[in-house]
Amino acid sequence: MGREIRRVPLDFDWPLGKTWEGFLPPENLRSDPCPDCDRRSPGITAAREWVDWLTRLMLTLDDRPDHPYLASSYAPRRPPSPDIQEFGSGIAGREAGDMGHDGIDQYQATRKIIAAAGLDPDVWGFCPACRGEGWVERYPGQNADAEAWEPTGPPTGDGWQLWETVSEGSPISPVFPDKTGLVEWLCSPAYTWGGPMSRDTAERFVDFGWAPSFVFTPGRGLQTGEEFVGETT
Numbered sequence: 051m052g053r054e055i056r057r058v059p060l061d062f063d064w065p066l067g068k069t070w071e072g073f074l075p076p077e078n079l080r081s082d083p084c085p086d087c088d089r090r091s092p093g094i095t096a097a098r099e100w101v102d103w104l105t106r107l108m109l110t111l112d113d114r115p116d117h118p119y120l121a122s123s124y125a126p127r128r129p130p131s132p133d134i135q136e137f138g139s140g141i142a143g144r145e146a147g148d149m150g151h152d153g154i155d156q157y158q159a160t161r162k163i164i165a166a167a168g169l170d171p172d173v174w175g176f177c178p179a180c181r182g183e184g185w186v187e188r189y190p191g192q193n194a195d196a197e198a199w200e201p202t203g204p205p206t207g208d209g210w211q212l213w214e215t216v217s218e219g220s221p222i223s224p225v226f227p228d229k230t231g232l233v234e235w236l237c238s239p240a241y242t243w244g245g246p247m248s249r250d251t252a253e254r255f256v257d258f259g260w261a262p263s264f265v266f267t268p269g270r271g272l273q274t275g276e277e278f279v280g281e282t283t
């Protein structure tokens with residue numbers, strides 16, 4: 051569980067457990083779900099979904115010939131003979147591993163089948179409205195704006211506060227005017243995120259968890275000793 055110490059203003063009062071607003075892209079940068087796509091399989095047409103599924107069945111003939119679903123559909127056909135392996139390996143581009151053919155095999159096999167039909171597997175079967183993205187811009191240039199967006203951390207100050215980094219980042223302790231206050235809180239039953247910590251661990255964590263060079267990157271977790279100290283509580 052990722053946690054870090056942040057130095058925030060003493061009167062910082064962002065709600066506990068609520069992701070800091072600067073870590074989330076603003077509402078106007080969130081794209082809309084593509085209206086032409088099915089939410090269960092965004093980006094692809096129903097035709098490609100079927101071809102993908104039938105390809106999965108063909109690969110299953112190779113890696114799980116005794117699969118109950120297949121067995122129920124054999125009659126009046128015979129179960130597949132061992133030469134199905136040549137077919138499965140050929141279409142997947144490699145032999146089935148211990149776990150059978152994986153999603154990459156299926157992806158490659160589907161592409162080969164689409165190409166065998168004389169179609170471009172990078173084009174055919176993708177939603178024309180969103181070109182396979184599953185999302186559409188709310189205004190022209192929104193994607194570029196979203197890529198240019200950078201998260202901003204909370205304001206800095208003299209206070210000490212514990213944050214979790216499992217979500218993009220939210221405060222989970224009161225703001226303390228000094229290190230000792232936070233250490234004592236980490237050692238108390240109030241710290242429910244894996245604590246209470248021992249005094250020694252809490253002191254090391256607070257020391258490790260705050261450094262002037264510390265850079266927070268949403269989604270990447272901690273880069274220094276805080277995580278280690280936290281995990282070994």
Ligand SMILES: [Zn+2]
Nearest residue numbers: 084087177180
């Ligand atoms: Zn679409």
